[in-house]
Structures are given as structure tokens and as C-alpha cells.
Amino acid sequence: MLKWPQILAVVCFAGAALVPAFGSPYLATVFFFLLMSLVLAQSWNWVGGDMGYINLAHGVHFGLGAYALSILFSHGVPLFLSFVAAALISAAVASLLAYPLFRMRGHYFAFGTLAIVPLAELLAYNLRRLTKGADGISLPPVNAQLTSYYIALSLAGLAVLLSIALSRSSFGLALRCIRNDEEVSEAIGLRTFPVKVKTLAANSAFAALAGATYAFQLGFIDPPSVFGLSVALAPIVMALFGGSGLLWGPAVGVLLLGSAQQILLVQVSAYQVALYGCAILLIGRFMPGGVLRSEWLRRRARWLHALLESKKPALATPAPEATEHPPVKSHHIARGSVLLRCEGVTMAFGGNTVLRNVNFTVRQGEILGLVGPNGSGKTTLFNCISGIYRPKSGQITFDGMDVASLRRDEAARLGIARTYQIPRPFADMTVIENIEAAVIFSGSDAAGAGESALRIAAYVGLGGRLSVRADALSTQERKILEFARALACRPRLLLVDEVASGLTPVELQRFILMLRQIRDELGVTIIWIEHILGALSQAADRVIVLELGSLIADGSANEVFSNDRVRRSYLPSAVVALETKTCCK
Template sequence: MTRHDVSLATTALAADARAATPARSLLPWLGGAVLIGLLLLVPKLGVPYATSLVFTLLVSFILAQSWDWIGGLAGYVNLGHFAWYGVGAYAFAISLNAGVPVPLCFVVAMAVVALAAAILSFPLFRLKGDYFAFATLAILPLAELLAFNLSKLTGGADGIVLPPDYVLLQAFYTALGLAIATFALTIALSRSRFGYALKSIRNDEQAAEVVGIRIFPAKLGVMVLSGAIAALGGAVHAWQLSYIDPPTVFGLSVALVPVAMALFGGSGLLWGPMIGVALLFTVQQFLLVNMSILHATVYGLIILLIGRFMPGGLLRSRLTKAIPALRFLSREQHLAPTGAAVAAGNERLPMPIRVPDPSCELLVCRKLTKAFGGNIAVNAVDIVVRQGEVVGLVGANGSGKTTLFNCISKVYEPTGELIVDGRNLAGLRRDEVAAVGVGRSFQNPRPFGDLTVAENIAIAATFRRNGPALPDALAEATAYAAFVGLGDRLGERADSLSLQEKKSLELARALALHPKLLLVDEVASGLTPAEIRRFVGHIREIRDVYGITVIWVEHIFSALAQVVDRLIVLEQGQVIADAPLAEAVKDERVLAAYLGQAATKEGH
């Protein structure tokens, strides 16, 4: 099947899907409209307790959903998220008692927390995993301690009493509007370029940088955004309560409940936090009324059981997926190319056509060195690669080939001089190296596993220098996927692909960066002879048609022999040969280090 056939077939499938599902896709939104209508009627019932109860539910949703932006989208477990709620409550209360108008008090609360979140992001995001989680958890007792001791500002243990106005109705409708805005913002994030940067970070930070994403500003942005919305939740709650004190807004007894709610429903899913809040809030209220002594124990036991038997949350469980009426709740949010965009796939890749100048040096390495303790993996390497060359990089296992690739792409920071297209890469970040024109695949494939084939490729396209908007990048992805033989797998998650398909996906993702220098790391291993010939044809086309310079690490010598102009041979991190293919295979050191057995087996 040609790429054109794949495009036509995929366009037809997309058109059929759009024709078959409009009514079904409208059902959740109709249900949401009905839910909002019912919530608007709650204060009309004239039962203050019911209004107050639903108000608390709305605040819980605001906190759980805003936490899920950093926990579900970016993959960072922020156990101190409730601190933003508390700081926002205090900032609102202090401003209101100082005579600031209520609308401006909300602005002050949001601004104070945004500033605090931005400042704390610098030390916090130097940590990962459990270290990040426990560091954020420490924010809560620190904030509570400060609230107790800064008594002139916070009232200390006595807390702050707000003006005794009856604001339940105003606070309720404010919270409802904020909850709706929070959900709408979640939808926008999941479909935005910024949201896909966060999803990439969640999967693999290094791979995200290699495809051009600057990760710290993305993490800083989501921390500030989630903190600001949590601050508004704290502000509206303080307004309604008319009294706050340190244990109320910083206490660990309630601080982790919104996190538990998001995880219970299904963190990272559109409906996960909402379902988790609705169910756990109901359980919590039932236990408070009927088991006032052991309610916390039972509540915790329920969460432990869910974590043990339904990892990933309730909506990802087999039970939910087995019920047709609930299956849409567990659906992951993926973007797919539109029908018109898919039709853009054709025989030529959407890449610039460069005419290489063989006299120009594209890559220059001088005394390039990388050591790990006492082990020198790359030892004073001097190589020059000119525009338009296809260079084979070979050597025995452990000779430093992949480490050299990691140095060129700045996965590792080497010493020595490294120049690409006339630019010294010293001090550049990985995303800046990608912008200079370096694209690569990994020896062990590192696609963004929970994203689709189309999304993986589109991320590289939209984050390259002067890249297109996300919808256009998704359109481009169809052509790259068809080029590497994945045109019929656009909507498949990357973690469902075979090893060889993942390698093909990484090649497509690297090409979407429009690289000048392409580093290919052992893509042909495991392929059949026919597949190897097809891949060699890809490498030849990449060079001959688009002018891309290629360095190819490969153990299958017969594959390299079909296309490379010369070989660079490494042994123990040093270059022992750098010569045209015909000369390199006659070098006794090359035969001893790498080609002896391979050449004998393959008849070279």
C-alpha cells in the first residue's frame, strides 16, 4: 500500500467516524448542561445546608481538578497543592479586612499564590519522583507554622474573622462559575500545544527536550496555573466561611483529600477528578454522619482498596469499561488529524529540500570526551562530517557509539568542542540543540508511550523552530507515519507498538524536526532482509531528496554497506578508523575490533 493509498483509507475512516459519532459525542455535553442547570437550582430550594454542602463539593472539585493538571498532565505528584488553597484563603481574608473590594481580593489571592508557586518551582523542580512529592508535602507544615507565628498578619492561632456578611449565595455562584471555568480550562489544556508539552514531560523528560520542548517553563507554567486556581478555591471558601485559622486551611487531615479524589476517579482522564470528587465526597459525608469515630480509617481503607484492585483509578477499571453507558468516561483524550488534514499525506514529505555542499563541515568534534567516574566512554574523539554524507558509526558493544550520540544531542554534557552547522553547542540545552538541527532516535526506543503515533510525531513538528500550530502538525504527522510504514497506526498508542514499530516511530518523530543532522541508532536490528532494503531506501531518500546528513549506528554490516559513504570505527571510546567503506573493511584493526566476524558471516 502506498502512502497515497494510506491517506485515502485514513481519510475515509475519519469521515465514517465523524458521521457515526456526532450524537454519541454530544451526550456528555448534554448531560453536563443538565447538571449545570440542576446546580443553578440548588440555592432556589431554600435549604442553606444543601447549598453549603454542594458549595463544598464544588470547591473540592476545583482543588482536585487543578491538582490534576500537574499530577495527571505533567506527572508530578504535588502533595502540597492544598497549601495554595490556604495561602489564597489568607490573602483574600487579609485583603478583605483591609477594605479591598471583593473582586480585587480574588485577584490578590491569585497573584500572591502565583508568585509563591513561581518562586518555589525553581528548587522544587530540581527534584523528581518521590523526592519531589515529599518536598512539596513539606510546604504544608511550613505554611501552617508561618501562619501561627506571623500573628500580626495572620492572627496566629486565633485566625482571621471576616466581615459577618451573609454571602452563601454569592459564594455558591462564584464557586460554580469557577468550577465550570476549571473544567473548560482542563479541556483546553488537553488539546493545546502547552498541554502536549506537559504530556511529553509526563512520559520522558529527556526525550521531550530532544524533540525541542523546553521543559522548565512548561513545568513552571503548570505549577503557577494550578496554584492560582487552587488559590481562588481557597478565597471563595474563606469568603463563605467568614473565619479561617491555620489548621483549617493547612491541616494534613484535609490536605490530601483532593489528591485522593483525583486519583480515585482516574488522574489524567477528563472525567476522572469529577467522578472521584462526587463519589468520595458522598462517602466522606456518609461516614462523618454515621461513623464519626472511624470515618477517617474507613475512608483511607477505601482508597487503599481502590489503589490495590483498580490501579489508575475507578474509570480505568475493567468494571467501568464493561458498562457501555459508562465507557465514555474512561476514554482517553487524544487528538487525531481531521479528514482534510489527513488527505494532505502525499509522496513527498512536508520537509524543506536542501542542497548539501560537500565542501562544508556540518559536524565537527574536537577532543570530545565523556567520562563516568573512572570510565572514559568517549575519549578525545576528533571527527568531521560534511553536508550530505551518510556515515556509518560502528564498533563493538561498549565502544562508545551511543554515548557519542548522547554527547552530540546533549543528553550528556561532554568536554571538548562540538560544532553543528557552524554553531558551537557549548552551553546549549537539549531543546536548543534540536533547534540547531539535530534529530535522533534512541537505541532503546523512547516514544511517548501513552500518546498516539500521530501525537508523537506532531509534538516534534509543532515544537521545532517555527513549527506549525498543533492541528497542522497533526496533518504533517500522517505523511511521516506513512513514510515509515505506520500510516495505518495513526490512532494507536505508542506503547502498543512492537519494538520495530517503535523504532520506526522514532525515525518519523526525528524527521518531523526537519533536522540537518540525523542520528540513527540501530534501527535495522531485527528486520527481515526485505525490511532492511526498505529502510536503506529511506536513508538514501532522506539524504538524496532532502539533503539531510546521516550518522547511522548499526551492527548489521550488510545494511550499512548498501548506503554509507564512509565508516567511523570506535574502540574503547577512541576513533581507530575513519575512511571510505572500501578502505575501512581492509583495515586489520577494524576487522579485529568489529568487522571480522560480521564480514565472515555475511561474505564481505
């Protein structure tokens, strides 16, 4: 059933279709400008909003599409084929640029893409044989006004429809995972690079089609008209203004800023750029995140909440009753055989050696406790095992495979899942979406991901928090959510990093029982970092101890915790207190 934003969008597009027939030529020109801006802003939002990579070179593909169509059409290539070629050429260029660009993140990615803008304009000026330089290219005289208008309308409608489809698909979920935490996305089995390349190619193709439409409508282009900084940045500003990462954010930004730009251009043309810039600064100061995310506006206009849709609707199905048995499929394992082997593992950051020649094995179906003082290298060891880091020397083999030869997502799909000492759930996604993402991208049960996620949420005790965003959970709930997400990957080796801290005694006993069930019923091998030694002693078959990156003990809990070196290294205060008490006697 359509919601009112979708109905309003249909009405707006239907009204826009009637403008050339019933409106003035000026009104048709204004609507053409708004439609072109919507195509650019909506397609930019796929990379800049949904995926979180601020792409400032979006306008370059607008210019590339304009030049591709102009060159081909002026040489006699049919119009339709010229449009298709413009889109394909731009997508191919974007795919090639993706390899160096996606080696950068954050501000570096933004600066890298911004550097392409003046470079593109410089090339347009200097490749005179192809572009005719500053003289520009004139297209064959045709009556293009009506045709270009309906092409722009079709592109805008298609961009919106694709955005709606994307927001409800697993591909859109992948984009949101990448936006939240790319490393964690890979740790649950998502291969991020192909997703990023496909998204960049798609948004570049739409920008090129917009540029081709603009060139066809105008009949003449030169470098400043299609590669200027205002052309490159205006649609990005509109998307940010409305609310990037939201389905309807770009449309709202185009409607408000695009209309304001036209009014200022007519009424106060001398100051329109300054006033336009001031409006943007005020929004950035008082409504960060865009108009639709403004708390002030949302409190006073609750009907705007429907425009905040940025994902598929939350599952309406209630979670099943909590179960005492793990709701995932078991592994067929050869208990007792070696699953993980670390040989001479050394890890250093610059001159700081964090792990020193660490050697141990973990057998299938074993729960191994890992303890040590803060800074002893426990989490670094987890990062090496899960493929986040590659050891400086030594070897880590999982089921006979060298972990260093695997990508992070390959290690995850092979069966290595983990939690983090400082919880790292996907913050702006709900509990159910966090778990569902792990089910889908690990490949464990993509067809029934929703149902599997519901059962896992109920099993770990989050059945009543399904629609709550992860950033609204308590620290302990976020840890449990991470544990659920790791379990959803259907791991063979589960790396648990201090999940139990903060639990009540009853909750702690429940968690210990849960670990045993996962081991006994699913055949999952577990390595558990924990500072609550009593809990570790109840669950662990074996305990190893790290001190300053070196392995100093390996054995049963009783053997390890009675070792003098372990007691002095890991429990110095307890040893001192015991010795003082003995001396006083």
C-alpha cells in the first residue's frame, strides 16, 4: 500500500508532465532545471548518502555525458545510441577511477574526488581535436525543448523508483552497512569493493544521462557550462540540505533550494549567490543533517516523519518466544581435530611489538579462554585471526587454510565470526537489521534471513527490542547484539571479546549456558576473552595467558590460575594481599 509521500510523488510527476502543454515556456524551463537537479541529487545520494562516501566528482560525469552525446550526435550517431554510449562511457570511467579512489576514505576520498573536477575542465579545454576547446561544441539544429523535457522527467522518475527499490533491497542494506562501519561489514561476510564500484558506476551513469539531456536541450556546450564548480556542487548541496541518506531527502532539498535559487535569480540577481550561500550556512548551523532530520521541525510537523524513510519498513512480525536452544543449523565436525593453529605469530606497529612469537592450537568443539593484562595483545590476536591484521611474521591456519591469504569477507564466510571489545553494531540500523545483515552477507540463510534473524534475537534476549536502533541501546545490549550478529554468521570459530562484563549474576550464568549450548549443539569452537575469571573457569576447557604479547601459560583453568607467573602478572594485587596477610601472621 502506498504511503502519502509516494502518492504525493506520483501527483507531482503527473503535474510536471502537463507543464509543457499548459504552462509557459519559462515555467517549463524552471521545471526542467528542477528535474535535472533531482536526477543529479538523487543519484549522488546512492554514494554520498546511502554508502557514506562524499563524492565531489559527481558533476564531472555530468560533463562527460554532455560531451559524449555532443560529440557522437554531431557526428551522425542516432540520438538514442548517443545517450546509451554516454551512460556506458561514464560508468566505465567511474569503474576505472574506483580502484584508486576507494583506497581512500573519509575526507581523503572527498578531496581525491574534488581534485578531478578542475582536471576534467582542463582536459576539456586542451583536447581541442575532440572537444573544440574553449570554442565549444554546437549540436545539429533540432527542436529539442519538448523531447529533452520528457527525457529529464523520465530520468527523474527512474532515479526515484530505483532509490525506492534500493531502500528495500539487500543491496541497499549493504550500502548502509558500509556507511556505518566498512571493516565490520567485511567481518560479517560482505565483500564491499564490488558493491562500491557498482554503486559508483550507477550514479555516474545517471549523472552522464543528465548531462547528455542538458546538452541536447541547450544545443551548445563548452567547458565552463558543464564542468564548472557550481554545476558540480549544487546538486550535492541540495541532497545534503534535504537530508542525505534519506529516501526523500534529495527531493526535498531540490524542491526548497532549487525553487529558492530560481526566485533569487529573478528577484535579486546581484545577491542571489550570497543569499543562497547564507541559507546553506544557516541550515548547517541550526539543522545539521538536513531539513528532514531537524528535531525542531519534526516536533512541530509530525506528518514529516513519513519522509524519514531511509530503509525498508521494520518487520511487523513479532519475535518468537525465547528458546533454550540455539536457532541456527549445527556443524558436522570432527571433535578433537585441530581447527586453528598459530605458529610464531608476531605483530608490530612501527617499533611497537604487540605479539611476540605466539604459538598455540585450538581444537574443534573446544572453548578456549584467553586472558592477560590490558595491553597484552589479546584483541590484536583476535584481529590477526579474523583477517583484520596480517601478522608481521608467523602463520595462522584455519582448517588448514592460511588466514593471511584470505580477505576479511572470505575469512568470515569460511566460518570465523567475532565480537568487539568496544561494541561496533551498525548504529543507525535497528536490532533486527543488524542481525539480518549478518545472516544475508555471511551466506548462512539468505532466503530466510528475516525469520532466522527473529529467532536469533529471541534466543539472545533481544526479542522485545527488534525495531530499536542500535545507537539507542545500552552498552550491554549493544554487546549482546554483537554476539547475536556473530552467531547469525553461523560460525565455526567464534571469537568473543569481553561480552559478559556488566551482566548481572543471573545474566552471566545464562550467557555461560549459552556458550556451552552453542559449542555442544552447534559444534562451534569458541575463544573467549574475559576478565571475570570465575565465569571463564566455568565455561573454558582450556585457558591461555598473554603477557606483553608473549604466551606465558597454557592449560586448564586450575593449572593456569595457580601458576605463580600468571598470578604475579595478571593478579598482582591479589598476590600482594595474600603475601602481606601471610607475613602479618
